[in-house]
Amino acid sequence: MSFLPDDTLDSPGGWPTGSAAPARTSAASAAARPASGASGATASASGAGSDDRPDPLLDGLNPQQRAAVESRAQALLIVAGAGSGKTSVLTRRIARMLRDRELWPSQILAITFTNKAAGEMRERVGHLIGRDAAEGMWISTFHSACVRILRREAQQFGFTQAFTIYDSADSRALIKRIVKDLQADTMGLTVSAASGKISKLKNELVDVEGYSRQINPNDPAEVMFLEIFRRYTQELTRANAFDFDDLIAQTVYLFRAFPQVAALYQRRFRHVLVDEYQDTNHAQYALIRELTRPVDPVHVPADTRIETDASGGIPSAALTVVGDSDQSIYAFRGADIRNIVEFERDFSNAEVILLEQNYRSTQTILDAANAVIGNNFDRIAKNLFTEVGAGERIVGFTGYSQHDEAQFVADEIQKLHEAGTPYNQIAVFYRTNAQTRALEEIFIRSALPYRVLGGTKFYERAEIKDVMAYLIAVANPADGLALRRILNTPKRGIGPATETALAMHADELGGVMRDALRDAAALGLGPKVTGAMLELARILDEATATIDTASVPDVLTGILEKTKYVDLLRASRDPQDEARAENVDELVAVTREFQRNNPEGRLIEFLTEVALVAAADDLDDSSGTVSLMTLHTAKGLEYDAVFITGVEENLLPHQMSASEPGGPAEERRLFYVGITRARQRLHLSLAMTRSTFGETQVAAPSRYLQEIPTELIDWRDSPGMGMRSSPGAQRAVGGGRREEFGYKTSLPPGKPKTEWANRVTATVRDNGDLTLVAGDRIRHVDFGEGRVSAITGQGPKSIAEVQFDTAGRKRLLIKIAPIEKL
DNA sequence: CCGTGTTCTCTTTTT
DNA sequence: GAGAACACGG
Numbered sequence: 001m002s003f004l005p006d007d008t009l010d011s012p013g014g015w016p017t018g019s020a021a022p023a024r025t026s027a028a029s030a031a032a033r034p035a036s037g038a039s040g041a042t043a044s045a046s047g048a049g050s051d052d053r054p055d056p057l058l059d060g061l062n063p064q065q066r067a068a069v070e071s072r073a074q075a076l077l078i079v080a081g082a083g084s085g086k087t088s089v090l091t092r093r094i095a096r097m098l099r100d101r102e103l104w105p106s107q108i109l110a111i112t113f114t115n116k117a118a119g120e121m122r123e124r125v126g127h128l129i130g131r132d133a134a135e136g137m138w139i140s141t142f143h144s145a146c147v148r149i150l151r152r153e154a155q156q157f158g159f160t161q162a163f164t165i166y167d168s169a170d171s172r173a174l175i176k177r178i179v180k181d182l183q184a185d186t187m188g189l190t191v192s193a194a195s196g197k198i199s200k201l202k203n204e205l206v207d208v209e210g211y212s213r214q215i216n217p218n219d220p221a222e223v224m225f226l227e228i229f230r231r232y233t234q235e236l237t238r239a240n241a242f243d244f245d246d247l248i249a250q251t252v253y254l255f256r257a258f259p260q261v262a263a264l265y266q267r268r269f270r271h272v273l274v275d276e277y278q279d280t281n282h283a284q285y286a287l288i289r290e291l292t293r294p295v296d297p298v299h300v301p302a303d304t305r306i307e308t309d310a311s312g313g314i315p316s317a318a319l320t321v322v323g324d325s326d327q328s329i330y331a332f333r334g335a336d337i338r339n340i341v342e343f344e345r346d347f348s349n350a351e352v353i354l355l356e357q358n359y360r361s362t363q364t365i366l367d368a369a370n371a372v373i374g375n376n377f378d379r380i381a382k383n384l385f386t387e388v389g390a391g392e393r394i395v396g397f398t399g400y401s402q403h404d405e406a407q408f409v410a411d412e413i414q415k416l417h418e419a420g421t422p423y424n425q426i427a428v429f430y431r432t433n434a435q436t437r438a439l440e441e442i443f444i445r446s447a448l449p450y451r452v453l454g455g456t457k458f459y460e461r462a463e464i465k466d467v468m469a470y471l472i473a474v475a476n477p478a479d480g481l482a483l484r485r486i487l488n489t490p491k492r493g494i495g496p497a498t499e500t501a502l503a504m505h506a507d508e509l510g511g512v513m514r515d516a517l518r519d520a521a522a523l524g525l526g527p528k529v530t531g532a533m534l535e536l537a538r539i540l541d542e543a544t545a546t547i548d549t550a551s552v553p554d555v556l557t558g559i560l561e562k563t564k565y566v567d568l569l570r571a572s573r574d575p576q577d578e579a580r581a582e583n584v585d586e587l588v589a590v591t592r593e594f595q596r597n598n599p600e601g602r603l604i605e606f607l608t609e610v611a612l613v614a615a616a617d618d619l620d621d622s623s624g625t626v627s628l629m630t631l632h633t634a635k636g637l638e639y640d641a642v643f644i645t646g647v648e649e650n651l652l653p654h655q656m657s658a659s660e661p662g663g664p665a666e667e668r669r670l671f672y673v674g675i676t677r678a679r680q681r682l683h684l685s686l687a688m689t690r691s692t693f694g695e696t697q698v699a700a701p702s703r704y705l706q707e708i709p710t711e712l713i714d715w716r717d718s719p720g721m722g723m724r725s726s727p728g729a730q731r732a733v734g735g736g737r738r739e740e741f742g743y744k745t746s747l748p749p750g751k752p753k754t755e756w757a758n759r760v761t762a763t764v765r766d767n768g769d770l771t772l773v774a775g776d777r778i779r780h781v782d783f784g785e786g787r788v789s790a791i792t793g794q795g796p797k798s799i800a801e802v803q804f805d806t807a808g809r810k811r812l813l814i815k816i817a818p819i820e821k822l
Numbered sequence: 823c824c825g826t827g828t829t830c831t832c833t834t835t836t837t
Numbered sequence: 838g839a840g841a842a843c844a845c846g847g
Contacts, residue, residue, distance in 0.1 A: 114837090143837055168836080244837050332835060432834055454836085488823095495823050612837075632835050654834050670835080693832070694838055 057092045057099070057128065061085075068353045069093045075347035077277075077340070078322045081384045082369070082676035083360030083638065086322050090273065091121055093320065094137075095128035097271065105136040107270040109291070115141055115612065117275065117636060138269075142284050143244065143612055146251040150242065151604075153254055153261055162604055164241040164476045165611040169460070171195060171232075171243045174481055178231045187221045194228050201229070202245035203281045203334030205252060208233050238511045240478035248283040255290040262290055263299030267306060270317050276636070277323035277343075281334030292317045319347065325380065326373050329632060329670045331662060341380075358384040358676075360638055362391025365682050368708045369675045375707050376665045384676075394708070396715040397685040398701070402435070402646075405687045406442035407782075408716075409643050412683060413448060413626055414811060416641050423449055425640035427627040429674045431652045434692070435645060436628055443626070447799040447813040453629035459610065463569070463580040464587055468610070470559050473514070474543040475603045480506070480513040483540075490568045492532035498525065502533075514540065539563060547603045553591040555603055560584065631674045642678035644671070647686045648699040671704050684713070765818050772800050772814060772821065781818035783807035 058066050068078045068089045080086035094110065097103050112118040118139045126134040138145060147165065154161050166174070175198070176191045178184075184194070201211055208230045215222040236243065242250055255262035272291055274280065280288070297312035309315050323340045331337070344350045358366055366384045373379070395412070399405035413426055428439060428450075436452055443450045458464060466489050472482040480503075487502075488494040501523050506516035518541070520533035539562045543555055550558075560566050569581040594606050627639070631652075646652060652671060657663030675682060690699045772778070776788045778800075786804030791814075793799045800812045812819065 141837070247837085330836075333837075434833060491824080493823065497823085630835065651834095656834055666835095691838095 055096075057096045061089070061092075062357055064353055064355050064357070065089050068355065069096060071351055071353065072318075073349070073351035074316070074318050075343075075350040076318075076320045077343045077350055077352045078320065078355065079352065079380075079382070080322050080324055080355045081358060081382055082324065082327065082673070083358040083384070084355035085357075085359050086275075086355060087117075087121070087124070089355070090275065090320075090322060091124040091128060094121075094273070095125050095134075098125070098133055099129045103270055105134055106138075107268065108137045108139075108273070109145065109269040109271070110137065110139040110273040111142055111145065111275060112139065113141065113276040113279065113636060115144065118144070141612070142280075142287070143247050146247040146287070147608055147612065149251055149265065150247065150254070151608075153258075156258055156261060157254060158237060159240055159242075160476075160478075162240065162476045164239065164472050164479045164482065165247065165608065166236070166241050166243040166481070167611060168195070168244065169465075170241075170481060171198075174235055175228065175232055178228050178235070182224065182227060182231075184224050184228055187224050189221060189225055189228065194225060197225065198229055198232060199245050200334060202243075202249045203283050205249055205283050205286055207249075207253075235480075238478065239480050240476050241481070245283070248281075248287060252283060252286045252290060255287075259296070260299055262293070263295050265291060266293055266295045266317065267300070267304065267314055270306070271320070272317050273320040273322070275322050276327075277321035278325050278328040278337060278340045279323075279330040279335040280339050281330075282336055282339075283334070285336070285339045288319065292319050326376070326382065326669055327635065327673050329635065329666060329673060331666050332660075354382070356382060356384060358386045360679050361386060361676060362388055362680060364390050364393060364712055365675060365678050368394055368682070368712050369672055371709055371712075372668060372675065372704055372707045373672045376668055392681050393714040394712050395681070395683045396705075396713045397683065398715070399685065399687045400689065401696075402438040402687045402690050403442060405645060405685050406438045407446075408685055409439065409645060409683070410442050410446040410448055411808070411810070412643070413641075414446070416681070421640050422624065423626045424624050426643075427629065427634065427637070427639040427641075427677065428643040428645060429629060429631045429634050429677070430645045431631055431654055431670070432646075433630060435651075439628060439645070445813055445817060446811050447793075447797075448811075449625040450628055451623065451625045453627055454633045458583070458586070461580070461583055463583055467556070467560070467565065467584055467587055468607075470540075470563070470565075471556065471603060472607060473540055474555065474559065475547060475607055477514040477540070477544060478512050483513045483517065487536070490563060490565055492536065493529050494532060498523075498529055498533075501525070551595050552601065552603055552606045553588060553595055556588055556591050560588075631670045634677050635673050638677050638679055640679045641681040641683070642674065643683040643685065644674045645685050646690070647671075647684050647702045647705055648690065649702055651690070651699070652702050652704070668704060671702075765816065770814060770821065771798075777822040778802065778819045779822055780804065780807075780810075780812070783810060785822070786810075 058069060061069065065085055065088070068076070069092045078086060078089065080089070090110075094108060097108070098105060110118075110121060112121060118141060122134065122137065122139045125137070125139075138148070140148070150159070150163070151161050154163055172191055172195050175195050179189060179191050179194060185191075201207075206214075208226070211229060212226055215226055217223060236246065255265070269291055272288060274288060294309075294316040295314035297308075300308060300312060300314055304314070306314055321340070321343065325337055325340050328335060328337045328340075339346075344352060361369075361384075363386055366386055370383055397405065397408045399408055409428055413423075413428075416426060417423060430436065430439070433454075440450070440452070459468070466486060469482040469485040469489075472479055473486060476482070484499060487499055502513060502516045502520070505519065505523055506513045509515045509519065514537070517533055518537040520530050520537065523530070539559065542562075543559055546558070547555055566581050566584050569577045569584070591606060594601060594609065598605060631644070644652075653664050653667035657667050660666075684705065686701055686705075687699055689696050691697070772788050772791060774788050774790055777785060778788060779785050780802070783802075783804045784806055786802040786807070788800050789803050789809075790801040791798055792801070796815045798814050800814050800817070801809065802812060803809050
């Protein structure tokens with residue numbers, strides 16, 4: 001994404017010239033003073049819409065959806081239940097405003113929850129009215145939009161355009177150093193406590209100054225935290241860096257401190273749209289308020305092309321927000337449900353439109369969802385309904401262990417796939433990332449193609465962070481954190497003592513580590529260390545000199561060559577270093593890909609993109625794999641078949657939520673979000689025991705399970721185990737005592753006993769080049785004996801389909817399956 | 823300053 | 838059960 005002077009803020013911007021048809025040109029001049037928000041829009045007959053023909057942009061919409069598309073209220077709240085077609089409504093609403101020339105594309109700011117959602121929305125609007133006609137809109141996340149604004153305005157308040165964005169790990173590292181320096185941990189101020197508190201304050205727009213006024217000066221812990229907060233803020237400024245929360249908060253401060261800067265954006269954006277409004281926090285809310293303020297006449301240039309009011313000012317921009325308070329699941333990062341609940345109070349004359357018809361799920365799934373969410377009191381009553389019919393019952397499964405549960409998921413997925421559901425229409429959800437392990441182990445063993453969404457693991461690898469730190473240090477010479485990371489990577493004999501000496505020298509020189517490094521000779525250390533430091537300074541300075549002209553892959557490969565980073569990895573005798581070298585090569589490939597997609601993109605744009613990728617952003621729907629993700633990541637997505645795993649007390653709801661006010665209700669919404677992602681089939685599974693970190697513990701079924709009417713669920717339990725679905729048994733739920741589980745009373749008659757079920761482990765082994773052919777008898781550690789019925793795939797990827805004597809049919813990846821040939 | 827072995831903490835969810 | 842922090846011997 002570019003942020004440089006491509007789009008002038010003060011003129012609305014023209015229609016793209018290249019493909020402009022004559023009709024469009026005249027329409028454009030007619031729209032040179034686009035109506036601000038309300039006027040003359042309702043019965044527009046331009047473009048494709050005409051009086052006697054139905055408007056294609058309204059085609060197929062129900063009355064509420066249609067009202068939401070057509071409304072020209074200055075403030076509009078669309079309460080969109082799950083699967084109610086809100087994306088369609090939103091895109092048509094935008095498309096219609098553009099098509100009818102009510103607004104220039106550049107006058108629209110649409111905020112989505114993920115970059116992927118932004119891309120999709122842009123795509124869909126472009127599809128409706130033509131790519132060119134949609135060019136120039138700002139469709140992005142809060143964070144991306146703010147980065148764009150901050151890059152442009154950073155020099156207004158002591159930052160440069162090349163600022164670094166600190167992710168959570170970066171800010172933790174910084175806080176860690178501060179906590180250590182201050183020895184604050186002796187007062188019970190841990191790194192995570194401090195970083196959590198700082199984040200919270202920033203989301204509430206409380207700065208150091210504001211916090212200092214609200215603390216009790218006699219409480220040493222509070223005073224100490226204030227000092228941490230102060231230093232942290234100082235260090236960020238000195239490093240020319242913003243953390244995630246700053247991106248929003250600092251933009252708000254910028255607007256408040258510099259009204260003429262705010263006016264620039266208030267004039268430009270005439271319609272602001274915000275999706276997932278229920279998950280906005282206070283800072284984001286404040287940003288919206290700033291953007292939708294009327295422009296004071298003193299900030300209106302004489303030659304403005306925007307319609308002014310009687311006093312010469314510009315009226316406030318129109319605002320459309322879309323949300324569903326039942327899907328609010330981000331209170332932990334400051335999301336304030338009041339933003340949506342009190343919308344009508346906040347914005348006078350607001351119009352509210354309710355979308356309740358669901359176009360996604362079967363009635364069975366909706367009944368379950370409605371039943372669950374109905375247990376949250378103090379919500380606005382809302383009942384989803386559909387016309388597609390009841391569909392299949394929900395499948396429930398209680399496994400003995402997490403492995404057993406994972407095996408059930410794998411088996412069901414295999415059955416679904418054989419029945420025609422493509423892998424990419426199947427998703428597995430879980431509450432915590434740690435649950436992926438058991439699932440992955442079994443999936444690998446079963447040769448199921450899968451990928452884990454939001455495993456941003458790649459960028460968390462040490463070698464990738466190292467190389468990224470080089471790039472950051474090159475782009476932003478003020479960034480001391482990045483420089484400290486690479487100071488001695490690869491090893492060049494610069495240890496902690498030297499680092500401290502450098503930091504002290506930096507303070508003498510004005511605070512920038514890079515200056516101290518360049519001046520390393522002044523430290524009076526040994527010739528070897530001094531030489532190493534000067535060498536590093538030279539490499540970085542040379543690279544910095546090229547970033548405005550060189551391509552990103554060239555900058556990166558240049559650094560790798562000069563530092564011999566990859567060469568040293570390859571020369572290492574540690575076998576893991578070869579994999580690390582490959583990861584670095586992968587990063588080079590990522591920069592090439594970036595450069596292909598953004599020919600003009602420079603290092604800063606690349607770093608921005610990497611910093612802001614979200615869990616769901618790397619979603620590639622065409623990959624033909626099963627998707628694994630957390631329930632949080634699942635928001636906004638939908639699949640034909642959904643598995644929600646680990647539906648247990650202390651996991652869903654999570655143990656940690658119990659102590660938080662509103663915790664259990666939020667967890668229930670999370671479960672509700674998961675349920676409503678499913679189009680056709682929903683599976684709920686849990687385990688009787690779950691080993692969390694070494695220790696195996698007994699798990700009890702989630703309280704939410706008993707909120708689903710029993711007739712909606714078809715329980716398929718492991719023999720001898722399981723949660724009873726009879727009403728009398730439900731008192732056992734939450735008890736956590738083993739004896740209370742008992743036997744399930746309604747086991748379908750004639751269901752074959754699957755004796756393996758409570759013994760599934762995650763065992764794998766290396767079978768080398770064991771070859772099997774159809775007809776072979778084998779023995780499996782978990783499933784017992786069976787006969788190979790077919791072999792597919794080649795070499796290390798070959799898969800055996802095995803009919804086990806008691807455990808049913810399984811697919812096994814031969815290379816690693818715990819099997820032996822009989 | 824470096825590498826290795828040991829103990830210790832930790833897990834909620836994410837831009 | 839892993840990754841980080843620490844201790845110790847080169």
